[in-house]
Amino acid sequence: MLACCSACVAHPVGPARTYDSYAAKASTTIESAISAVETVRLVADTAAEGRTLGPYTSIAVSEQEDALGGVRGTFASIQPPPDERSATLRRELLDVLDDAFDHVGDVRIESRRGHLDGLDVVAAPLGTDSKALNALLEQLP
Amino acid sequence: MKRFLGVFLGILTAIGGFVDMGDLVANAATGARFQMTLAWVVPVGVVGIVVYAEMSGRVAAICGRPVFDLVRERLGPRFGMANLIASFSINVLTLTAELAGVAIALSLAASINYLLLVPFVTVLVWLVVWRLPFSTMERIFGLLGLCLLVFVVAVWQFGPDWGTLWSAAADPHVPSGETPFTYAYFGIALFGAAMTPYEVFFFSSGAVEDGWTVRDLNENRANVFIGFPLGGLLSLAIMACAHLVLAPHDIGVDQLSQVALPVAVVVGKLGLAIVLVGIFAATFGAALETALSAGYTVAQYLGWPWGKHRRPRQASRFHVIILLTLLAGTVIACSGIDPVKVTEYSIVLSAAALPLTYFPILVIANDPTYIGTGHVNGRFLNTIATIYLVILVAVSVATIPLMIITKAGS
Numbered sequence: 001m002l003a004c005c006s007a008c009v010a011h012p013v014g015p016a017r018t019y020d021s022y023a024a025k026a027s028t029t030i031e032s033a034i035s036a037v038e039t040v041r042l043v044a045d046t047a048a049e050g051r052t053l054g055p056y057t058s059i060a061v062s063e064q065e066d067a068l069g070g071v072r073g074t075f076a077s078i079q080p081p082p083d084e085r086s087a088t089l090r091r092e093l094l095d096v097l098d099d100a101f102d103h104v105g106d107v108r109i110e111s112r113r114g115h116l117d118g119l120d121v122v123a124a125p126l127g128t129d130s131k132a133l134n135a136l137l138e139q140l141p
Numbered sequence: 142m143k144r145f146l147g148v149f150l151g152i153l154t155a156i157g158g159f160v161d162m163g164d165l166v167a168n169a170a171t172g173a174r175f176q177m178t179l180a181w182v183v184p185v186g187v188v189g190i191v192v193y194a195e196m197s198g199r200v201a202a203i204c205g206r207p208v209f210d211l212v213r214e215r216l217g218p219r220f221g222m223a224n225l226i227a228s229f230s231i232n233v234l235t236l237t238a239e240l241a242g243v244a245i246a247l248s249l250a251a252s253i254n255y256l257l258l259v260p261f262v263t264v265l266v267w268l269v270v271w272r273l274p275f276s277t278m279e280r281i282f283g284l285l286g287l288c289l290l291v292f293v294v295a296v297w298q299f300g301p302d303w304g305t306l307w308s309a310a311a312d313p314h315v316p317s318g319e320t321p322f323t324y325a326y327f328g329i330a331l332f333g334a335a336m337t338p339y340e341v342f343f344f345s346s347g348a349v350e351d352g353w354t355v356r357d358l359n360e361n362r363a364n365v366f367i368g369f370p371l372g373g374l375l376s377l378a379i380m381a382c383a384h385l386v387l388a389p390h391d392i393g394v395d396q397l398s399q400v401a402l403p404v405a406v407v408v409g410k411l412g413l414a415i416v417l418v419g420i421f422a423a424t425f426g427a428a429l430e431t432a433l434s435a436g437y438t439v440a441q442y443l444g445w446p447w448g449k450h451r452r453p454r455q456a457s458r459f460h461v462i463i464l465l466t467l468l469a470g471t472v473i474a475c476s477g478i479d480p481v482k483v484t485e486y487s488i489v490l491s492a493a494a495l496p497l498t499y500f501p502i503l504v505i506a507n508d509p510t511y512i513g514t515g516h517v518n519g520r521f522l523n524t525i526a527t528i529y530l531v532i533l534v535a536v537s538v539a540t541i542p543l544m545i546i547t548k549a550g551s
C-alpha cells in the first residue's frame with residue numbers, strides 16, 4: 001500500500017542518456033500538455049456558449065494549469081544528453097510549454113472573474129500552442 | 142404491491158449504486174484513450190459480479206451470515222487472514238479515492254480546493270454511518286446515483302452513428318499507438334472496477350443488515366440480474382461519452398472534472414449540475430460502502446459484534462474500525478496524493494486480489510452444510526463461476542507484471 005501511495009505523488013525523473021530516450025520523455029510530455037491545453041480550450045468554448053457552471057469552469061481550468069505546470073517542471077528537471085539536438089528540443093519544447101502555461105493562466109484569471117462569455121476569445125491563443133505542440137510531436141522519432 | 146415496490150426500489154438502488162469513483166475514472170480514461178475497443182470488458186466484468194454477488198446474497202439470505210463471517214470458519218484462519226489483509230488494504234485505498242471523489246465533486250460545485258473539503262466529507266460520512274438507518278442510507282445514495290443516467294442522455298443527445306459505435310465496441314483490437322501490454326493493463330483496470338471486492342462484502346453484509354431470509358431470494362436475484370447489468374450500461378455510457386467528446390480532442394482523463402466535461406458539452410448547464418450530483422452520490426455512497434466494508438471484514442474475521450442493525454454501544458469495536466479506517470483514508474487523501482492515480486491503483490490492485498475474495502464464495506455456495514442441498518449452485522452456475530475463477534486467477538497473475546511493464550499504464 002505504501003509503494004502504491006508513493007507512486008501516486010510527484011517523483012523525480014531520471015536523466016536521459018541518449019537522444020532517443022530524451023525524445024521519448026519529450027513525447028510523453030507533449031501528449032500530456034496537449035491533453036491539458038485541449039481540455040482548457042473545450043472548457044472555455046463550452047463556457048462561452050453558456051453550457052458550464054462558473055465554479056466548475058474555474059476549478060477545471062485551474063486543475064489543467066496545475067497539470068501543465070507539473071508537466072513542464074518535470075520535463076525541465078530532466079538532465080538532457082550532451083548533444084545539440086537535445087538542447088534544441090529542450091529549448092523549443094519549454095518555450096511552447098511556457099506560452100501554453102501563460103495562456104491557460106489567462107483563461108483561469110478570466111474564469112475566476114466570472115467572465116465566461118468571452119472565454120473562448122481568451123483561450124484562442126491556446127489553438128496556436130496546440131498546433132505547435134503537435135508539430136513538435138511529429139518531428140520526434 | 143409493497144413487495145413489488147421494494148424490489149423495484151432495490152433494482153433502482155442497484156443501478157445507481159453500481160458506479161463508483163473507480164468506474165467513473167476507468168471507463169472515462171479508457172473511452173478517451175482506447176475509444177470503444179475495450180468495451181467488451183464491461184459486460185465480462187458485469188457477468189462476473191452478477192454471478193458472484195448472487196451467490197453471496199443467497200448465502201447471506203439463507204444462513205443469516207455474510208460471506209466473510211464464513212470464510213474463516215470454512216477455509217481456516219490463515220486463508221481468512223490473507224483475504225482480510227488483501228481486502229482491507231484495497232479497501233483503504235478505495236476509501237481514500239472515494240473521499241477525494243466526494244470532495245472533488247463538491248469543489249466543482251463550490252469552487253473550493255478539494256483538499257479543504259476532505260475532512261468535512263469524512264465527518265459527513267462518519268455521521269451518516271453513525272446515525273442513518275442502513276436501508277435509508279442505501280436507498281438515498283443509490284437513488285441519487287441515478288443522476289448519472291445523464292451520461293446515457295448525453296450519448297443519445299450527441300446523436301452518434303449507432304452502427305459505427307456498435308462496430309467500434311464489437312471489434313476488440315489494440316489501437317495504433319498503443320501496445321498489447323497497455324491494452325491488457327487498461328482491460329484489467331476495467332475488470333477490477335466492475336468486480337471490486339468490497340462490493341460483495343457490502344452486498345452480503347447488507348443482506349444481513351436488511352434481515353433477508355429465503356423469502357428475499359427473488360429480490361436478491363432482481364437486484365443482481367437486472368440492476369447490475371443496467372449499472373453496466375451506465376459504465377458503457379460513460380466510456381462512450383469520453384470516446385465521442387474527449388478522444389477527438391486528444392484529451393486524456395487525469396481529473397474527475399474531465400469525466401463530467403462531455404455532459405456539459407452535449408447537454409449543457411443542467412446536465413452538468415445533474416452529473417455533479419450523480420458523481421457526489423456515487424462517490425459518497427461508495428465511501429459509505431467501503432468504510433462499512435472495512436468494519437464488516439475485520440469484525441467478522443475476529444468474531445466481534447458488527448452491523449448498523451445493532452446499537453453502536455453493542456458493536457463498539459466495529460465502529461472504532463470504521464472510524465480508524467476513515468481517518469487513515471483522510472490522512473492519505475489530504476497528503477496531496479493524486480486521487481485519480483489512487484483510484485487507478487486501487488482498481489488494478491483489486492484485480493490482483495480477486496481470487497482471494499471470490500474463491501471462498503464459490504466454495505461456500507456449494508456447501509450444503511451452510512445453505513442446504515436445495516440452494517447450492519447448479520451445474521450451469523458452477524461452470525460459469527469456475528470459468529470466471531480461472532479468468533480471475535489469470536488476471537491476478539498478470540496484473541503486477543503488466544503494471545511494471547507499462548509503468549502503470551503510462
